[in-house]
Amino acid sequence: MTLSLPLLASAALVAGLMGFPPVGAPTTEHRQQAASAVHPLRPAGEPAAGAVAPSGDDVVEHVAARSPSDQRRVLDYWTPRRMAAAVPIGLLGAATGLLGRPDAPARRQAARTGGARWTAGGAVTRTTGRVFLTLGGLDFVCSASSVKSANRDLVVTAGHCVKDGTGAWADNWTFVPGYDRGGQPYGQFAARRMFVAGPWSRSADDSYDIGMVALNARGGRHLEEVVGGQDIAFDAPRGRPAHSFGFPAEPPYDGEHLIYCAGPVHPDPHDQTGDQGMRCDMTAGSSGGPWLSGFDAVTGRGAITSVSSFKYSDDRATMYGPYFGGTARELYTTAESS
Template identity: 65%
Template sequence: MAPSLPLLAAATLLTTTGPAVLTAPPSAPARPAVATGTAEHQAAPGAAERRRVLRYWTPRRMAAALPAAPLAASLPALRAPAGKSTAGAVWTGRGAAGSVGRTTGRVFLTMAGGDFVCSASTVRSASRDLVVTAGHCLKDGTGEWADNWIFVPGYRDGGGPYGSFTARRMFVPRQWSQRGDDSHDVGMVALNPRRGRHVADVTGVQEIAFNVRRGGAAHIFGFPADPPYDGRRLVYCAGRPRPDPHGQTHDQGLPCDMTAGASGGPWLAGFDARTGRGTLTSVSSFKYTDDETVMYGPYLGAAAKDLYARAQRA
């Protein structure tokens, strides 16, 4: 994981400085596999482990945590065409319109000896304990799983009114766990209840859908923490996603200047600003090294649907 890089594409990071260089013509991405699988990790299921994780996150550690970015891989890089980027705006919805401000939260985690931040969202599930985030916010591709993982819903200016929820079990697609495949950079976490209450009963949920028509309008939310943002407020962009023009992934991209820390934030289709509700159809995943104007998110297809089927009852 490269903490200083803003949401960079795992598939295209050959260098962290200067423009990417075209070293070979890209091959078309493989058709998504029909056979899918899930990698799982038990996080902090016991009371003692939960207490340890909560004690770990002192205000000082939270303030010092760095925004997470996907790990690099040695695939050929492409120069992405520069485009206009939609500036993120702070979400100010109150009352009913504030629903997305409750269901979206900031994530704190430890990986490879460092402390990091991401974003995540609650979704409807059988267990009422499920949140969705980016795969790289749970597992460093083929590397290690995250530790000290907590979700702080409704985060704002250094804290959250609903407390912190610890992770019980983590789930990522095998395509992410075994290959670090950006097309499958999604993860799900079954949370421990807090003081006997499920997160869905505390904050409400967003809906979630799979295999939806591509190109539909979306609002994307998150807590970007690299400049010009500081991770203290919920930010959003809105627009109509388009396919990855490089053919490197099956992802869709949306012009947005959000930075690292927004990783894992929800992409909500059919978003109603009056209610603050929509349907989660993707999460923020990466940006190409030499075009930080477009945010990319994975298409939630068969693998993500299988992931959800397993995670929602954990």
């Protein structure tokens, strides 16, 4: 049995509250916050803040900071000190919730194999950003990308950067596009609604480790008006080369610069997921960063066809990302209409 290690383990894992079975096996339900319980859709009007509702045939939604006071609370929360102190969840991977379990997935980070700092500029430097979030009372970082959408406010990231598998939703979720060495040239955007695929919410299925977040406007301007958005593609031919981007924050990286890997992708050789793999050394903090197919290094544009998700313990040189098929399309269609 080959063990997998997500680029970010869950906050419940960090707290030692749960263990994980082998990839592909059903997970055991564990403690959820009251706000994370799934409720029926209301007959009219918007769900209350914190409510969760099924949004499509296989999409689960969480309402985040919708009111001006909620938005201000989130934006005020992320002081420079808190941002500097936030860590990739993978830094705490050897948690007590896994110790002594021979069948539990290893949660340590990958060894180095060849990511590089992106210095060519282009749209990708604006559309890719860092995510700051709170899970289980701890502050963490991820990566995400602005994507073209009907609501002009949408980012795509990993499911585990939005919801702790079958457990809690993230709080204080904030996107900082164009982040560089602490700089925030386009400001911060607080989440207003979060979406994950049903299989991720029900069983933390790595094949569906996809999250999409609709953001609040900033100063009356939508995210896409400020930084633009990448294209997104579904059911693309498998095996196409891609560029992956993110903000890895474990050594040898520090989370302060946009890093990329590029090359061919291949199927999961262990047949435990429907994901595709790419040779890449990015570490924790890069979770949720976009994989761009058909990428043009001059313009910095491509089509998002996956996001960084996990690595296997016996192949720490390869990063895996979920294939964007029908479920990802449904997730996007629901989220862009929110």
